[in-house]
Amino acid sequence: MARGTNGNRWSTLDRDLGRVSTLEAASIYAVRPFVGAGLALLFMSVAAIVAALLFGISAASLAVIAASVFAAYMALNIGANDVANNMGPAVGAKALTMGGAIAIAAVCESAGALIGGREVISTVSTGIVDRPEFLETRTFTLVLLSAMLGAAFWLNLATLIGAPISTTHAVLGALVGAATCAAGIYAVHWDRLALIAAGWVASPLAGAAIAAALLALLQRAVIDPEDKIAAAHRWVPAMVGLMAAVFAVYLALRGLPHDARAPSPAEMAAALLAGLAAWAAARSAVRRQSLGLENRKRSLKVLFRLPLIFSAAILSFAHGANDVANAVGPLAAIVQVTASGEPGIEVEFPLWVTLIGAFGISAGLALFGPKLVRLVGDEITRLNPLRAYCVALAAGIIVICASWAGLPVSTTHITIGGVFGVGFFREWDHERRMAKVRGPEKRLPAEERARRRLVRRSHFLTIVAAWVVTVPAAALLAAATFLALNLATG
Template sequence: MGFDLGSFVAALAGDPVLALIVVLTLGATVVNGATDAPNAIATVVGTKAMRPGPAIAMAAVCNFVGLAGITMISSAVAATIFKMVDFGGDNHAALVALAAAMVAIIVWGVVAWYFGIPTSQSHSLIAGITGAAIALQGGLAGVNGAEWMKVVYGLAISTVLGFGTGWLFTRLIKRTCANANRRKANEFFKWAQIISGAGVAILHGAQDGQKFLSLCMLGIMLAMTGQSGGDVTFPFWLVLLVSAVMALGTAVGGKKIIKSVGMNMVKMEQYQGFSACLSACFCIGLATFTGLPVSTTHTKTTAIMGVGAEKSLRNVKWGLAGRMVFTWILTFPGCGLLAFAFTHLFLTFF
């Protein structure tokens, strides 16, 4: 069976479970656009290089371009997520479990957004599908350990490399521009920061967008063919749909997260904002093209911490940073348990 748009629409009309899966997945994508995407341009706003409105609009466009464009070159992250769990042979139960995972991801993300906490929707997604698979299989048999280890590698990249390159790029720029005219340097780094911030937004679209693209495709394959294994090719119409939905989420949300990350954590100058964006671009780009799922929130925040620590450890508001780290740590068991509980609940009634 093909996955062209006509076949999908026909299947959607006759299968309410598939319709529910698609709506929930796209809903989770909107939440991601509202909660994770603003981190890409948080420093651009925090240093006053751009006003919040135009910056959010830029991020929305770049998210769309990133997912639609980069997926055509490499869908390595989507393939990793697609193979991370196995929902088993019962097609109906697998669809119910996937729906439960999506509900858990949305609930976790909305609560974090409401309180202005930049939690990672990437980590929520991974925790959600893992918790649902464990509930469905009654243990770890449904979890692909080799693919899950890529999450651990991604955490190392976003934490250690994010902090380290943020510190390093700031130090290099300070030494290189030590004798530069301050006014001209600020003007240069203002535009350099806008460009690099757009780059982070593009890579966020590719990284996080591919995760939700993968789950949407998983639901479509389960509903239309009853199978989910093997290699997968993502139809272009689906790529465009998920791209547009993520861009919509970015456009309608984001100011709370921008304030927490770009304005409250570290007080930055233009060159420091550029260093943070450059660090995030490097780390997220490296992970995207090697198939490692990383969090844009996690990567950008640790880069900002590295930038602030370059001058003095006192420049970083470690209390706020600690609250964010606690949220990241809590996400895996918290969202995973939500998905586990929702899976059992949904299977009872459906």
């Protein structure tokens, strides 16, 4: 009887502990968004404090302090939205865990920002705005502040609705909106903007086409042959070597502080040596990894995992080197205006400004990035290491070609285009193979074909719609911000 009583007593205690545990888990889940927001506010406050310590608190330094807060906010949003494109495929392919992806991206983004992001750049890098319209210091400063805040607002909204968009396009649209509001439509070179916009359409299509072509090549060269392991021994090192050479050329074009559009013969030779060294190292690694693997398709996932991680890491480095300017470029320009009293043609990045961009991007990815990492990697189409590597390599090739031509393109658009290209190729290839088995006279009904689609059309429509409205939406937000700031400071 006592045992039964004790049993009832312990079971009652277990039920009470279960309720407490459930309540605790629910409380943690409910509080989590507020923790991220609180840490983000803390980071922006630290940025303001650093600016105040360096410039003091005066009427002249208020613009720098405000710009530091806006730059920190912008960097957090870049990390939350843009970096998902580099790490999403690797996470979706199960080559990296979410924590591993965040750690690698944080290190590589920060390294790229600090090593390749501090070169002298033009304040208006795309050349679409007439600088003489903004020689008056106050107007110039308000335009930059408005562009930062308008672009950051739009990035924040896009992240909340789960739409990966281009930071570069948001900044460009915000700059156009603020500049037009400040000086009229003639301050913008609309013909140049139209030319750049044509590249925005072409780059995701090119990403889709090249990623699909690479997958078709690997399908025929690695997956279809009877001896898949031997085929992987030939192709995986070659692909790694190509990626290393592409990255070396990219560093020569965009990561190093010089103005040349084309690499010199010495830089091309260095890129070739880097590719050969990577090929040799990958060849040795693939031979070790393939020991004991069965000659089947699943084994290829193991052999392509390391190249995929490598490609994701170098894309994150390149992203940090280039997009840090989107976060802190206007801040650097305002710092120069405050120090010299007039806008300069070129702007030098102080170390503390670069650190705000580097740490902000990393913090934004860790605090708010997992949602879009999952969407890019797993919710558009199903990826494995081989497919994800095709996406990463396609992105690297197109970024190199665009840099060579001096065209501003979006890594977001290229990567997402590559993901869709891989997904649509798989649909086409699956339908083609099934048609051979069934015969053309036994084609499946339209409803069944729709059910078997390998790309989620809802995500496709949402993302494309967000791309289309990014420039006008950011422009309107920046214009409204300029009017508000002009009224408040006038």
